[in-house]
Amino acid sequence: MKKSLSKLPNIITSLRIFLSISFAYLILRQDTYSNENFEAITLIFLCICFSDFIDGKIARKTGNTTVFGAKFDVIADLFYMTISYSALIVAGKIYFWFLGFIFIKFLEFTVTSNFMRNYNRKSENPFVFDKLGRITAASFYIIPGITCLVSYIAPYYEQSLIKYLLYATLLAGIYSSSMRIKKCLEFKNVKALET
Incomplete structure (x- = not known):
């Protein structure tokens, strides 16, 4: 029983990958065939969010947290x-530059986490989180669902609402990145003074 529980978080994370493929497929169908798939899109999106929430909770609750599991979750x-x-982007609902920003933010997050973890060896987690960075990541996560919801509920205001959400997330992400980089520089300066 305990052995099967140890695999459950990674199984749930794997399920999220398959749900993501279904979600993207339905987004493209929704655009092509109007809003007939809205209920399915909503259900799959909620399952994706729930799987992201529950896999880590189960791993922590059962004492099965691993570096592999943490990295697999982020992947x-x-x-x-x-x-x-x-x-x-293919459906014409989100700007291409925003996906580029997500990749840049992910790269910055990985590099600064590695840098900060090297200066704080107490943490076994491969990633170092900050509050605004978590909010930005949560925004990255929910924007696809919000986009589908807005295009269904308020199609006339869709472009304006999504544009404001993207720019607000962009500003929060840039500020988070600047604070993380500043913290890395502070760590480096403290280390230089100690040597």
Whole structure:
């Protein structure tokens, strides 16, 4: 029983990858065939969000957290974002530059996490999170679902609402990145003073 529980978080994370493919497929169908798939899109999006929430909770609750699991979770998140944003770009609902910003933010997050972790060896987690960065990442995560919702509920205001959401997320992400880089420089300066 305990052995099967140890695999459950990674199984849930794997499921998110398959749900992401279905979500992207339905986004493209929604654009092609109007809004007939809205309920399915909503259900799959909620399952994706729930799987992201629950896999880590189960891993922590059962004492099965691993570096592999943490990295696999981030890879599944990045896969979901890449495929869903790509579908939204093809559907003409999201700007291409925003997907580029997600990749830049992910790269910055990975590099600064590695840098900060090297200066704080107490943490076994491969990633170092900040509050605004978490909010930005959550925004990256929910924007595809919000885009589908807005295009269904308020199609006349869709472009304006999505544009404001993208720019607000962009500003939050840039500010988060600047604070993380500043913290890395502070760590480096402290280390230089110690030697």
